Amino acid sequence: MNERDTLCVNQNGQLEIGGITLKKLSEDFGTPLYCMDQTYIENMCAIYDKTLKTEYGDGLICYASKAFSCKEIYRIVNCCGIGADVVSGGELYTALSVGFPAEKICFHGNNKLENELELAVKNNVKYIVLDSYTEADDLDRICQKYNKIQDVLIRVNPGVEAHTHHFVQTATVDSKFGFSISSGEAEQMVLSAKNKKNLNLVGLHCHIGSQIFENKSFSLGAEKMTDFYKLLKDKHSIEFDVLNLGGGFGIYYSNDDSKKTCEEYADYIKNIAQTLNTAIQKKGLKKPFLILEPGRSIVGEAGVTLYTAGRIKTIKDVKNYIAVDGGMFDNPRFALYQAKYTVVVPEKMNVKPSVKYSIAGKCCESGDLIAEDCYLPEIVEGDLIAVLSTGAYNYSMSSNYNRNLVPPVVMIKDGKAKIVVKKQSYDDIIRNDV
């Protein structure tokens, strides 16, 4: 476990988050429960914001809200003074519903729908990131209708192979995202977008993947993007004011990953800033406004999912299963790509792990697991089970599979917890059924 002030074991051997024991949270709110450490989120926003300003200068951290989206996170992020990246009308609507400033929003997506583009244009979203020719045509037409000139970026694919799981790589040449630089597609798209009357092409965007630890990958992304900026300048006299290098910073899930303090996460941004500063000088480019879009690393380690152990099945000499009151409907990441987590027993933190367990969900899928082969103290029905680093891509990927209820979310700060997403009810489940 990556311990910190707000995620630690107290003198009684109990796990605490934000100054409250997980036991108390289970008593007050029940399980399953998503617990979010607000202080951690605020620290990460502040550290990223400060590092970008001090190491690079003009720029904006846009929290990639696909990682965890609900009204409260946009309020928190807005109070921290940073921007947001949204990828759907739903995320955009949620952000706008709490007064998130549109001039700090960047809108992505490989297939934005007409109504989503309209929502963005009508609400003066600052940047829309184009991902196809026809999207540029549609957006140009919508902007004409509303008599607006829209700032746009183009998503390009720098062809960087980042060392992470295949399904979360997004910038290799066969990606569904972006225009490839090496094939010449990106250059053609730039020239085409430049000709749109109602679009103002201010720069380019790339995102090389997710859960990447190697600074080299981000440096390479920055080098390839500035090489392309130089090509556009030399060949077409096109210079851009903005560069968006996406997110993807790796976090601690299990002992396979390196542990970092909040402050150490700043190194990702320092490295990008230094690479970019040098590259811009060397290549004779004007210094672009730099946008970075971390999602997972702002909210991931802030989250703990709390479950209650249910049936325990021992298959002699094979496996011990603990079934919990959650599963792939609140955390589909194991089922999707065998994501690894740290599992602990909040009331037995000082008890030596002695039994190997797999944590199973309650869905009707054999693949519905949360974690495999974790050593835990001996578990009995009714014990609390906590899964760490579940703040990103858990609640936001939840579903009602098997008509299970999505757990509520509590935000915890200075020893106080408040519900920020209410518990679903069975009536919620049938609400839209006709």
Ligand SMILES: Cc1ncc(COP(=O)(O)O)c(C=O)c1O
């Ligand atoms: C365009 C874009 N920006 C930012 C992110 C955030 O990445 P992460 O949550 O890994 O920081 C993603 C994630 O897929 C993305 O696609």
